[in-house]
Amino acid sequence: xxxxxxxxxxxxxxxxxxxxxxxxxxxxxxxxxxxxxxxxxxxxxxxxxxxxxxxxxxxxxxxxxxxxxxxxxxxxxxxxxxxxxxxxxxxxxxxxxxxxxxxxxxxxxxxxxxxxxxxxxxxxxxxxxxxxxxxxxxxxxxxxxxxxxxxxxxxxxxxxxxxxxxxxxxxxxxxxxxxxxxxxxxxxxxxxxxxxxxxxxxxxxxxxxxxxxxxxxxxxxxxxxxxxxxxxxxxxxxxxxxxxxxxxxxxxxxxxxxxxxxxxxxxxxxxxxxxxxxxxxxxxxxxxxxxxxxxxxxxxxxxxxxxxxxxxxxxxxxxxxxxxxxxxxxxxxxxxxxxxxxxxxxxxxxxxxxxxxxxxxxxxxxxxxxxxxxxxxxxxxxxxxxxxxxxxxxxxxxxxxxxxxxxxxxxxxxxxxxxxxxxxxxxxxxxxxxxxxxxxxxxxxxxxxxxxxxxxxxxxx
Ligand code: UDX
Ligand code: UDX
Ligand code: ADP
Numbered sequence: 001x002x003x004x005x006x007x008x009x010x011x012x013x014x015x016x017x018x019x020x021x022x023x024x025x026x027x028x029x030x031x032x033x034x035x036x037x038x039x040x041x042x043x044x045x046x047x048x049x050x051x052x053x054x055x056x057x058x059x060x061x062x063x064x065x066x067x068x069x070x071x072x073x074x075x076x077x078x079x080x081x082x083x084x085x086x087x088x089x090x091x092x093x094x095x096x097x098x099x100x101x102x103x104x105x106x107x108x109x110x111x112x113x114x115x116x117x118x119x120x121x122x123x124x125x126x127x128x129x130x131x132x133x134x135x136x137x138x139x140x141x142x143x144x145x146x147x148x149x150x151x152x153x154x155x156x157x158x159x160x161x162x163x164x165x166x167x168x169x170x171x172x173x174x175x176x177x178x179x180x181x182x183x184x185x186x187x188x189x190x191x192x193x194x195x196x197x198x199x200x201x202x203x204x205x206x207x208x209x210x211x212x213x214x215x216x217x218x219x220x221x222x223x224x225x226x227x228x229x230x231x232x233x234x235x236x237x238x239x240x241x242x243x244x245x246x247x248x249x250x251x252x253x254x255x256x257x258x259x260x261x262x263x264x265x266x267x268x269x270x271x272x273x274x275x276x277x278x279x280x281x282x283x284x285x286x287x288x289x290x291x292x293x294x295x296x297x298x299x300x301x302x303x304x305x306x307x308x309x310x311x312x313x314x315x316x317x318x319x320x321x322x323x324x325x326x327x328x329x330x331x332x333x334x335x336x337x338x339x340x341x342x343x344x345x346x347x348x349x350x351x352x353x354x355x356x357x358x359x360x361x362x363x364x365x366x367x368x369x370x371x372x373x374x375x376x377x378x379x380x381x382x383x384x385x386x387x388x389x390x391x392x393x394x395x396x397x398x399x400x401x402x403x404x405x406x407x408x409x410x411x412x413x414x415x416x417x418x419x420x421x422x423x424x425x426x427x428x429x430x431x432x433x434x435x436x437x438x439x440x441x442x443x444x445x446x447x448x449x450x451x452x453x454x455x456x457x458x459x460x461x
Protein backbone atom coordinates (compact mmCIF):
# COMPACT_ATOMS: atom_id res chain seq x y z
CA UNK A 1 0.00 0.00 0.00
CA UNK A 2 1.27 3.45 -0.85
CA UNK A 3 0.62 5.94 1.94
CA UNK A 4 -0.74 9.31 0.82
CA UNK A 5 -2.51 10.50 3.98
CA UNK A 6 -1.18 10.41 7.50
CA UNK A 7 -2.83 11.50 10.72
CA UNK A 8 -1.01 12.01 13.99
CA UNK A 9 -2.95 12.19 17.24
CA UNK A 10 -1.03 14.39 19.71
CA UNK A 11 0.73 17.65 18.74
CA UNK A 12 3.31 17.65 21.52
CA UNK A 13 7.09 17.35 21.74
CA UNK A 14 7.06 14.07 19.82
CA UNK A 15 4.13 14.40 17.41
CA UNK A 16 4.81 18.00 16.34
CA UNK A 17 8.46 17.81 15.26
CA UNK A 18 8.18 14.25 13.91
CA UNK A 19 5.27 15.05 11.63
CA UNK A 20 6.85 18.33 10.54
CA UNK A 21 9.92 16.44 9.32
CA UNK A 22 7.88 13.69 7.65
CA UNK A 23 5.87 16.37 5.84
CA UNK A 24 9.01 18.24 4.81
CA UNK A 25 10.63 15.11 3.43
CA UNK A 26 7.50 13.62 1.82
CA UNK A 27 5.76 16.43 -0.08
CA UNK A 28 3.39 13.91 -1.68
CA UNK A 29 1.97 12.79 1.65
CA UNK A 30 -0.66 14.87 3.40
CA UNK A 31 0.15 14.98 7.10
CA UNK A 32 -2.48 16.19 9.57
CA UNK A 33 -1.57 16.60 13.23
CA UNK A 34 -4.54 16.73 15.59
CA UNK A 35 -4.90 17.51 19.26
CA UNK A 36 -7.69 18.09 21.75
CA UNK A 37 -5.86 21.13 23.07
CA UNK A 38 -7.18 24.03 20.97
CA UNK A 39 -4.60 26.51 22.33
CA UNK A 40 -1.81 24.23 21.25
CA UNK A 41 -3.19 23.79 17.75
CA UNK A 42 -3.69 27.56 17.46
CA UNK A 43 0.00 28.08 18.28
CA UNK A 44 1.07 25.50 15.69
CA UNK A 45 -1.02 27.44 13.17
CA UNK A 46 0.13 30.86 14.32
CA UNK A 47 1.87 32.96 11.70
CA UNK A 48 4.56 33.95 14.19
CA UNK A 49 6.87 30.95 14.11
CA UNK A 50 8.65 32.18 17.23
CA UNK A 51 5.60 31.07 19.18
CA UNK A 52 5.43 27.40 18.27
CA UNK A 53 4.34 25.42 21.35
CA UNK A 54 7.52 23.34 21.14
CA UNK A 55 10.86 25.11 21.01
CA UNK A 56 13.40 23.15 18.96
CA UNK A 57 16.32 24.63 17.03
CA UNK A 58 15.51 24.54 13.30
CA UNK A 59 11.88 23.52 13.75
CA UNK A 60 10.50 26.89 12.64
CA UNK A 61 12.11 26.52 9.22
CA UNK A 62 10.75 23.00 8.74
CA UNK A 63 7.24 24.10 9.70
CA UNK A 64 7.51 27.18 7.49
CA UNK A 65 8.35 25.01 4.49
CA UNK A 66 5.64 22.38 4.92
CA UNK A 67 2.75 24.04 6.72
CA UNK A 68 -0.21 24.72 4.46
CA UNK A 69 1.45 22.69 1.68
CA UNK A 70 1.07 19.17 3.05
CA UNK A 71 1.32 19.75 6.81
CA UNK A 72 -1.83 20.70 8.70
CA UNK A 73 -2.67 21.20 12.36
CA UNK A 74 -6.27 20.74 13.43
CA UNK A 75 -8.61 19.93 16.30
CA UNK A 76 -10.92 17.91 14.08
CA UNK A 77 -9.69 14.52 15.22
CA UNK A 78 -12.50 12.47 13.65
CA UNK A 79 -12.00 13.93 10.19
CA UNK A 80 -8.25 13.32 10.23
CA UNK A 81 -8.71 9.72 11.40
CA UNK A 82 -11.35 9.10 8.78
CA UNK A 83 -9.16 10.32 5.91
CA UNK A 84 -5.84 8.73 6.88
CA UNK A 85 -4.47 5.35 5.86
CA UNK A 86 -1.86 5.53 8.60
CA UNK A 87 -2.41 6.95 12.10
CA UNK A 88 0.37 7.74 14.54
CA UNK A 89 -0.54 7.84 18.22
CA UNK A 90 1.72 10.39 19.94
CA UNK A 91 -0.26 11.26 23.04
CA UNK A 92 1.28 11.58 26.45
CA UNK A 93 1.71 8.53 28.66
CA UNK A 94 2.62 9.91 32.08
CA UNK A 95 3.29 7.77 35.11
CA UNK A 96 0.05 6.85 36.90
CA UNK A 97 -0.82 9.14 39.80
CA UNK A 98 -3.64 7.01 41.18
CA UNK A 99 -4.77 3.43 41.81
CA UNK A 100 -2.84 0.25 41.13
CA UNK A 101 0.69 0.88 39.85
CA UNK A 102 0.54 4.48 41.13
CA UNK A 103 3.93 6.18 40.77
CA UNK A 104 5.24 3.33 38.60
CA UNK A 105 3.05 2.10 35.76
CA UNK A 106 2.29 4.16 32.67
CA UNK A 107 -1.11 5.77 32.55
CA UNK A 108 -2.68 4.43 29.38
CA UNK A 109 -5.90 6.36 29.69
CA UNK A 110 -5.07 8.70 26.78
CA UNK A 111 -3.95 5.84 24.58
CA UNK A 112 -7.12 3.91 25.23
CA UNK A 113 -9.26 6.95 24.41
CA UNK A 114 -7.42 7.26 21.11
CA UNK A 115 -7.91 3.61 20.29
CA UNK A 116 -11.63 3.85 21.01
CA UNK A 117 -11.94 6.97 18.91
CA UNK A 118 -10.14 5.32 15.99
CA UNK A 119 -12.40 2.26 16.32
CA UNK A 120 -15.51 4.42 16.29
CA UNK A 121 -14.52 6.58 13.34
CA UNK A 122 -12.64 4.26 10.97
CA UNK A 123 -14.60 3.06 7.95
CA UNK A 124 -11.63 1.81 5.94
CA UNK A 125 -8.61 -0.34 6.87
CA UNK A 126 -5.95 1.52 8.86
CA UNK A 127 -2.41 1.09 10.01
CA UNK A 128 -2.14 2.32 13.59
CA UNK A 129 1.36 3.20 14.77
CA UNK A 130 2.43 3.54 18.42
CA UNK A 131 4.85 6.43 18.61
CA UNK A 132 4.61 7.21 22.32
CA UNK A 133 6.74 5.12 24.67
CA UNK A 134 4.53 2.42 26.01
CA UNK A 135 4.84 -0.60 28.22
CA UNK A 136 5.51 -3.85 26.44
CA UNK A 137 2.29 -5.42 25.16
CA UNK A 138 0.36 -2.18 24.80
CA UNK A 139 -0.03 -2.89 21.10
CA UNK A 140 -1.96 -5.99 22.08
CA UNK A 141 -4.35 -3.88 24.16
CA UNK A 142 -4.83 -1.40 21.33
CA UNK A 143 -5.51 -4.24 18.93
CA UNK A 144 -8.04 -5.79 21.24
CA UNK A 145 -9.97 -2.52 21.54
CA UNK A 146 -9.87 -1.91 17.79
CA UNK A 147 -10.95 -5.43 16.88
CA UNK A 148 -13.79 -5.57 19.36
CA UNK A 149 -15.28 -2.12 19.00
CA UNK A 150 -14.47 -1.24 15.39
CA UNK A 151 -16.74 -1.17 12.36
CA UNK A 152 -15.40 -4.46 11.04
CA UNK A 153 -12.46 -2.87 9.19
CA UNK A 154 -8.93 -4.32 9.39
CA UNK A 155 -6.32 -2.76 11.66
CA UNK A 156 -2.59 -3.40 11.65
CA UNK A 157 -0.77 -2.21 14.75
CA UNK A 158 2.88 -1.21 14.45
CA UNK A 159 5.33 -0.06 17.08
CA UNK A 160 7.63 2.68 15.77
CA UNK A 161 9.27 4.22 18.81
CA UNK A 162 10.71 7.70 18.56
CA UNK A 163 14.33 8.09 19.63
CA UNK A 164 14.67 11.83 19.15
CA UNK A 165 16.16 13.82 22.02
CA UNK A 166 14.71 17.21 22.80
CA UNK A 167 16.89 20.14 21.86
CA UNK A 168 18.23 18.20 18.87
CA UNK A 169 14.88 16.83 17.62
CA UNK A 170 15.12 18.15 14.08
CA UNK A 171 18.67 16.88 13.54
CA UNK A 172 17.80 13.52 15.14
CA UNK A 173 14.77 13.17 12.88
CA UNK A 174 16.70 14.13 9.75
CA UNK A 175 19.62 11.79 10.51
CA UNK A 176 18.33 9.03 12.77
CA UNK A 177 20.81 6.40 13.98
CA UNK A 178 18.06 3.94 13.14
CA UNK A 179 14.33 3.73 12.58
CA UNK A 180 12.74 0.78 14.33
CA UNK A 181 9.48 -0.71 13.14
CA UNK A 182 7.86 -3.60 14.97
CA UNK A 183 4.90 -5.41 13.48
CA UNK A 184 2.92 -8.60 13.32
CA UNK A 185 4.80 -11.48 11.74
CA UNK A 186 1.86 -12.32 9.42
CA UNK A 187 1.96 -11.31 5.71
CA UNK A 188 -0.48 -8.44 6.46
CA UNK A 189 1.75 -7.28 9.30
CA UNK A 190 4.79 -7.34 7.02
CA UNK A 191 2.93 -5.34 4.40
CA UNK A 192 2.10 -2.70 7.00
CA UNK A 193 5.77 -2.53 8.06
CA UNK A 194 6.76 -2.11 4.40
CA UNK A 195 4.27 0.72 3.96
CA UNK A 196 5.68 2.67 6.91
CA UNK A 197 9.28 1.86 5.94
CA UNK A 198 8.58 3.34 2.52
CA UNK A 199 7.60 6.64 4.13
CA UNK A 200 10.93 6.80 5.95
CA UNK A 201 12.87 5.71 2.86
CA UNK A 202 12.17 9.16 1.44
CA UNK A 203 15.19 10.25 3.47
CA UNK A 204 16.53 7.39 5.59
CA UNK A 205 18.86 4.72 4.13
CA UNK A 206 17.15 1.31 4.00
CA UNK A 207 19.97 -0.23 6.03
CA UNK A 208 19.07 2.06 8.93
CA UNK A 209 15.46 0.92 8.98
CA UNK A 210 15.24 -2.16 11.15
CA UNK A 211 12.31 -4.50 11.61
CA UNK A 212 11.30 -6.66 14.53
CA UNK A 213 8.27 -8.12 16.19
CA UNK A 214 6.06 -5.68 18.08
CA UNK A 215 7.22 -6.65 21.54
CA UNK A 216 10.92 -6.39 20.75
CA UNK A 217 10.28 -2.94 19.38
CA UNK A 218 8.34 -1.82 22.45
CA UNK A 219 10.96 -3.25 24.79
CA UNK A 220 13.83 -1.72 22.78
CA UNK A 221 12.54 1.76 23.44
CA UNK A 222 12.31 1.20 27.20
CA UNK A 223 15.71 -0.45 27.20
CA UNK A 224 17.40 2.31 25.22
CA UNK A 225 16.18 4.95 27.64
CA UNK A 226 17.06 2.79 30.65
CA UNK A 227 20.63 2.30 29.37
CA UNK A 228 21.07 6.02 28.68
CA UNK A 229 19.74 7.00 32.10
CA UNK A 230 21.91 4.35 33.70
CA UNK A 231 25.02 5.93 32.21
CA UNK A 232 24.09 9.28 33.75
CA UNK A 233 23.44 7.70 37.14
CA UNK A 234 26.68 5.73 36.89
CA UNK A 235 28.80 8.81 36.24
CA UNK A 236 26.88 10.73 38.90
CA UNK A 237 27.64 7.99 41.42
CA UNK A 238 31.32 8.36 40.55
CA UNK A 239 31.01 12.17 40.89
CA UNK A 240 30.23 11.82 44.59
CA UNK A 241 33.23 9.58 45.07
CA UNK A 242 35.39 12.11 43.21
CA UNK A 243 34.29 14.88 45.55
CA UNK A 244 35.47 12.79 48.51
CA UNK A 245 38.76 11.62 47.04
CA UNK A 246 40.16 14.50 45.03
CA UNK A 247 39.65 12.84 41.67
CA UNK A 248 37.92 14.89 38.98
CA UNK A 249 34.86 13.37 37.34
CA UNK A 250 35.46 15.07 34.00
CA UNK A 251 38.94 13.55 33.85
CA UNK A 252 37.54 10.14 34.76
CA UNK A 253 34.77 10.45 32.14
CA UNK A 254 37.31 11.37 29.47
CA UNK A 255 39.56 8.49 30.36
CA UNK A 256 36.84 5.82 30.33
CA UNK A 257 35.04 7.32 27.32
CA UNK A 258 38.03 6.67 25.08
CA UNK A 259 37.48 2.94 25.57
CA UNK A 260 35.52 2.19 22.42
CA UNK A 261 33.51 -0.43 24.31
CA UNK A 262 32.26 2.30 26.64
CA UNK A 263 32.12 5.32 24.32
CA UNK A 264 32.31 8.99 25.21
CA UNK A 265 28.69 10.11 24.99
CA UNK A 266 26.29 10.46 27.92
CA UNK A 267 29.03 10.65 30.53
CA UNK A 268 28.44 14.19 31.72
CA UNK A 269 28.00 14.35 35.46
CA UNK A 270 25.11 16.64 36.37
CA UNK A 271 22.60 17.68 38.97
CA UNK A 272 20.52 14.75 37.75
CA UNK A 273 18.68 13.71 34.64
CA UNK A 274 15.17 14.97 33.89
CA UNK A 275 12.80 14.93 30.96
CA UNK A 276 9.55 13.19 30.30
CA UNK A 277 11.10 9.85 29.36
CA UNK A 278 13.91 8.51 31.51
CA UNK A 279 12.23 8.24 34.86
CA UNK A 280 8.88 7.23 33.42
CA UNK A 281 10.36 4.51 31.24
CA UNK A 282 12.51 3.05 33.99
CA UNK A 283 9.62 3.04 36.44
CA UNK A 284 7.70 1.26 33.77
CA UNK A 285 10.45 -1.33 33.32
CA UNK A 286 10.55 -1.81 37.08
CA UNK A 287 6.80 -2.21 37.24
CA UNK A 288 6.71 -4.74 34.42
CA UNK A 289 9.59 -6.72 35.95
CA UNK A 290 7.86 -6.80 39.33
CA UNK A 291 4.60 -7.88 37.78
CA UNK A 292 6.44 -10.93 36.39
CA UNK A 293 8.03 -11.59 39.80
CA UNK A 294 11.51 -10.59 38.58
CA UNK A 295 12.62 -8.96 41.82
CA UNK A 296 16.35 -8.74 41.03
CA UNK A 297 15.70 -7.23 37.61
CA UNK A 298 13.33 -4.66 39.10
CA UNK A 299 15.75 -3.73 41.89
CA UNK A 300 18.63 -3.41 39.46
CA UNK A 301 16.87 -0.78 37.35
CA UNK A 302 15.22 0.97 40.27
CA UNK A 303 18.68 1.82 41.55
CA UNK A 304 19.14 4.16 38.56
CA UNK A 305 16.23 6.28 39.84
CA UNK A 306 17.38 6.07 43.46
CA UNK A 307 20.79 7.37 42.43
CA UNK A 308 19.22 10.21 40.44
CA UNK A 309 17.04 11.30 43.35
CA UNK A 310 20.10 11.18 45.56
CA UNK A 311 22.06 13.38 43.17
CA UNK A 312 19.37 16.08 43.13
CA UNK A 313 19.04 16.02 46.93
CA UNK A 314 22.80 16.09 47.36
CA UNK A 315 23.11 19.17 45.16
CA UNK A 316 20.43 21.02 47.16
CA UNK A 317 21.99 19.97 50.47
CA UNK A 318 25.40 21.12 49.36
CA UNK A 319 24.02 24.60 48.70
CA UNK A 320 22.45 24.78 52.16
CA UNK A 321 25.55 23.45 53.90
CA UNK A 322 27.92 25.74 52.07
CA UNK A 323 25.79 28.79 52.84
CA UNK A 324 26.56 28.26 56.55
CA UNK A 325 23.67 25.83 57.03
CA UNK A 326 20.96 28.36 56.43
CA UNK A 327 19.38 29.74 53.30
CA UNK A 328 16.39 31.27 55.07
CA UNK A 329 15.41 34.51 53.29
CA UNK A 330 18.58 34.43 51.22
CA UNK A 331 18.22 34.90 47.48
CA UNK A 332 19.50 32.05 45.36
CA UNK A 333 19.67 32.64 41.63
CA UNK A 334 18.82 29.71 39.33
CA UNK A 335 20.32 29.78 35.88
CA UNK A 336 18.09 27.46 33.91
CA UNK A 337 14.82 25.69 34.61
CA UNK A 338 14.41 23.44 31.54
CA UNK A 339 15.55 19.82 31.94
CA UNK A 340 18.33 20.38 29.38
CA UNK A 341 19.46 23.13 27.03
CA UNK A 342 17.74 24.13 23.78
CA UNK A 343 14.25 23.13 24.90
CA UNK A 344 11.37 24.83 26.69
CA UNK A 345 10.36 21.49 28.22
CA UNK A 346 10.55 21.36 32.01
CA UNK A 347 9.02 17.97 32.75
CA UNK A 348 10.89 16.22 35.59
CA UNK A 349 13.59 18.89 35.47
CA UNK A 350 16.08 18.65 38.34
CA UNK A 351 15.47 22.38 38.91
CA UNK A 352 11.97 21.65 40.22
CA UNK A 353 13.25 19.32 42.88
CA UNK A 354 16.19 21.52 43.92
CA UNK A 355 13.88 24.55 44.14
CA UNK A 356 11.37 22.60 46.23
CA UNK A 357 14.09 21.65 48.67
CA UNK A 358 15.43 25.19 48.97
CA UNK A 359 12.05 26.89 49.44
CA UNK A 360 11.31 24.34 52.17
CA UNK A 361 14.39 25.86 53.83
CA UNK A 362 12.73 29.28 53.25
CA UNK A 363 15.12 30.45 50.57
CA UNK A 364 13.98 32.93 47.92
CA UNK A 365 14.73 31.88 44.36
CA UNK A 366 15.25 34.11 41.34
CA UNK A 367 15.08 32.13 38.12
CA UNK A 368 16.26 32.96 34.65
CA UNK A 369 15.74 30.53 31.80
CA UNK A 370 15.94 31.72 28.18
CA UNK A 371 12.84 29.71 27.21
CA UNK A 372 10.78 29.21 30.36
CA UNK A 373 8.53 31.79 32.01
CA UNK A 374 6.96 32.31 35.41
CA UNK A 375 3.58 30.54 34.86
CA UNK A 376 5.31 27.30 33.82
CA UNK A 377 7.66 27.46 36.81
CA UNK A 378 4.80 27.94 39.24
CA UNK A 379 2.84 25.15 37.54
CA UNK A 380 5.80 22.78 37.90
CA UNK A 381 6.20 23.59 41.60
CA UNK A 382 2.51 23.13 42.23
CA UNK A 383 2.50 19.79 40.39
CA UNK A 384 5.38 18.58 42.51
CA UNK A 385 3.50 19.43 45.69
CA UNK A 386 5.18 22.69 46.75
CA UNK A 387 2.74 24.72 48.92
CA UNK A 388 1.33 28.02 47.75
CA UNK A 389 3.23 29.95 50.40
CA UNK A 390 6.51 28.39 49.36
CA UNK A 391 5.76 28.97 45.68
CA UNK A 392 5.60 32.69 46.40
CA UNK A 393 9.31 32.53 47.11
CA UNK A 394 10.08 31.77 43.47
CA UNK A 395 10.24 34.60 40.92
CA UNK A 396 11.37 34.52 37.34
CA UNK A 397 13.34 37.38 35.77
CA UNK A 398 13.90 38.71 32.28
CA UNK A 399 17.64 38.16 32.37
CA UNK A 400 20.42 36.66 34.43
CA UNK A 401 21.69 40.03 35.69
CA UNK A 402 18.38 40.81 37.38
CA UNK A 403 17.96 37.26 38.62
CA UNK A 404 21.37 37.34 40.33
CA UNK A 405 21.15 40.86 41.73
CA UNK A 406 21.61 40.76 45.50
CA UNK A 407 21.87 36.95 45.48
CA UNK A 408 24.01 34.98 47.89
CA UNK A 409 24.56 32.21 45.40
CA UNK A 410 24.01 31.14 41.81
CA UNK A 411 23.03 27.59 40.93
CA UNK A 412 23.41 26.42 37.33
CA UNK A 413 20.60 23.95 36.64
CA UNK A 414 20.57 23.85 32.82
CA UNK A 415 23.55 23.90 30.46
CA UNK A 416 22.39 26.76 28.17
CA UNK A 417 25.41 27.92 26.12
CA UNK A 418 24.70 31.60 26.72
CA UNK A 419 25.45 31.26 30.45
CA UNK A 420 29.12 30.84 29.59
CA UNK A 421 29.36 34.16 27.85
CA UNK A 422 27.88 36.46 30.47
CA UNK A 423 29.75 39.39 32.00
CA UNK A 424 30.59 37.48 35.16
CA UNK A 425 32.42 40.42 36.68
CA UNK A 426 29.20 42.46 36.47
CA UNK A 427 27.24 39.60 38.05
CA UNK A 428 29.83 39.31 40.82
CA UNK A 429 29.72 43.03 41.57
CA UNK A 430 25.96 42.92 42.20
CA UNK A 431 25.92 39.86 44.47
CA UNK A 432 26.28 39.40 48.23
CA UNK A 433 29.78 38.37 49.33
CA UNK A 434 31.09 35.79 49.53
CA UNK A 435 29.48 35.10 46.16
CA UNK A 436 28.95 31.38 45.53
CA UNK A 437 28.44 29.51 42.26
CA UNK A 438 27.16 25.91 42.35
CA UNK A 439 27.63 24.59 38.86
CA UNK A 440 25.23 21.67 38.46
CA UNK A 441 26.34 21.17 34.85
CA UNK A 442 30.09 21.73 35.01
CA UNK A 443 29.43 24.39 32.42
CA UNK A 444 31.32 27.48 33.53
CA UNK A 445 35.02 28.31 33.56
CA UNK A 446 35.76 27.69 37.25
CA UNK A 447 39.25 29.12 37.02
CA UNK A 448 38.04 32.42 35.62
CA UNK A 449 35.23 32.69 38.16
CA UNK A 450 37.62 32.01 41.02
CA UNK A 451 39.92 34.77 39.74
CA UNK A 452 36.98 37.20 39.78
CA UNK A 453 36.37 36.26 43.40
CA UNK A 454 33.56 33.72 43.27
CA UNK A 455 33.59 30.63 45.47
CA UNK A 456 33.04 28.07 42.72
CA UNK A 457 31.83 24.51 43.29
CA UNK A 458 31.32 22.04 40.45
CA UNK A 459 29.88 18.52 40.42
CA UNK A 460 32.46 15.82 40.97
CA UNK A 461 35.56 17.78 41.83
C1 UDX B 1 38.44 -6.92 31.53
C2 UDX B 1 38.45 -5.59 30.78
O1 UDX B 1 37.76 -5.76 29.54
C3 UDX B 1 39.86 -5.13 30.54
O2 UDX B 1 39.82 -3.85 29.93
C4 UDX B 1 40.60 -5.03 31.88
O3 UDX B 1 41.92 -4.66 31.65
C5 UDX B 1 40.53 -6.37 32.61
O4 UDX B 1 39.14 -6.79 32.76
P1 UDX B 1 38.79 -9.43 30.81
O5 UDX B 1 38.25 -9.77 32.14
O6 UDX B 1 40.05 -10.10 30.40
O7 UDX B 1 39.05 -7.89 30.65
O8 UDX B 1 37.74 -9.81 29.67
P2 UDX B 1 36.41 -9.10 29.12
O9 UDX B 1 36.41 -9.26 27.65
O10 UDX B 1 36.18 -7.74 29.64
O11 UDX B 1 35.28 -10.05 29.70
C6 UDX B 1 34.97 -10.16 31.08
C7 UDX B 1 33.81 -11.12 31.26
O12 UDX B 1 32.59 -10.53 30.78
C8 UDX B 1 33.98 -12.44 30.53
O13 UDX B 1 33.52 -13.49 31.33
C9 UDX B 1 33.08 -12.27 29.32
O14 UDX B 1 32.62 -13.50 28.82
C10 UDX B 1 31.94 -11.43 29.89
N1 UDX B 1 31.18 -10.66 28.89
C11 UDX B 1 31.79 -9.64 28.17
C12 UDX B 1 29.84 -10.93 28.64
O15 UDX B 1 29.25 -11.81 29.28
N2 UDX B 1 29.18 -10.20 27.71
C13 UDX B 1 29.76 -9.19 26.99
O16 UDX B 1 29.09 -8.55 26.16
C14 UDX B 1 31.12 -8.91 27.25
C1 UDX C 1 15.82 10.89 25.79
C2 UDX C 1 16.59 9.98 24.82
O1 UDX C 1 17.92 10.49 24.63
C3 UDX C 1 15.85 9.90 23.50
O2 UDX C 1 16.49 9.00 22.62
C4 UDX C 1 14.43 9.46 23.75
O3 UDX C 1 13.69 9.44 22.53
C5 UDX C 1 13.74 10.37 24.75
O4 UDX C 1 14.50 10.44 25.95
P1 UDX C 1 15.63 13.52 26.11
O5 UDX C 1 15.00 13.16 27.42
O6 UDX C 1 14.93 14.47 25.22
O7 UDX C 1 15.84 12.20 25.25
O8 UDX C 1 17.08 14.15 26.38
P2 UDX C 1 18.51 13.51 26.74
O9 UDX C 1 19.52 14.21 25.92
O10 UDX C 1 18.51 12.04 26.66
O11 UDX C 1 18.74 13.98 28.25
C6 UDX C 1 17.99 13.45 29.33
C7 UDX C 1 18.48 14.02 30.63
O12 UDX C 1 19.76 13.50 30.97
C8 UDX C 1 18.66 15.55 30.63
O13 UDX C 1 18.21 16.07 31.87
C9 UDX C 1 20.15 15.73 30.47
O14 UDX C 1 20.60 16.95 30.99
C10 UDX C 1 20.66 14.55 31.26
N1 UDX C 1 22.02 14.14 30.85
C11 UDX C 1 22.25 13.64 29.61
C12 UDX C 1 23.08 14.25 31.76
O15 UDX C 1 22.89 14.69 32.90
N2 UDX C 1 24.34 13.85 31.37
C13 UDX C 1 24.58 13.34 30.13
O16 UDX C 1 25.74 12.99 29.86
C14 UDX C 1 23.51 13.25 29.22
P1 ADP D 1 5.05 13.95 24.18
O1 ADP D 1 6.33 14.45 24.81
O2 ADP D 1 4.88 12.45 24.33
O3 ADP D 1 4.89 14.41 22.77
P2 ADP D 1 3.12 15.96 25.03
O4 ADP D 1 2.41 16.09 26.34
O5 ADP D 1 4.09 17.01 24.60
O6 ADP D 1 3.83 14.53 25.06
O7 ADP D 1 2.05 15.82 23.87
C1 ADP D 1 0.95 14.95 23.90
C2 ADP D 1 -0.26 15.66 23.27
O8 ADP D 1 -1.32 14.70 23.09
C3 ADP D 1 -0.86 16.78 24.13
O9 ADP D 1 -0.84 17.99 23.39
C4 ADP D 1 -2.31 16.30 24.41
O10 ADP D 1 -3.24 17.37 24.40
C5 ADP D 1 -2.57 15.35 23.26
N1 ADP D 1 -3.62 14.35 23.51
C6 ADP D 1 -3.76 13.53 24.57
N2 ADP D 1 -4.83 12.72 24.43
C7 ADP D 1 -5.40 13.03 23.24
C8 ADP D 1 -6.54 12.54 22.49
N3 ADP D 1 -7.30 11.54 22.97
N4 ADP D 1 -6.81 13.09 21.30
C9 ADP D 1 -6.03 14.10 20.82
N5 ADP D 1 -4.95 14.59 21.44
C10 ADP D 1 -4.62 14.08 22.64
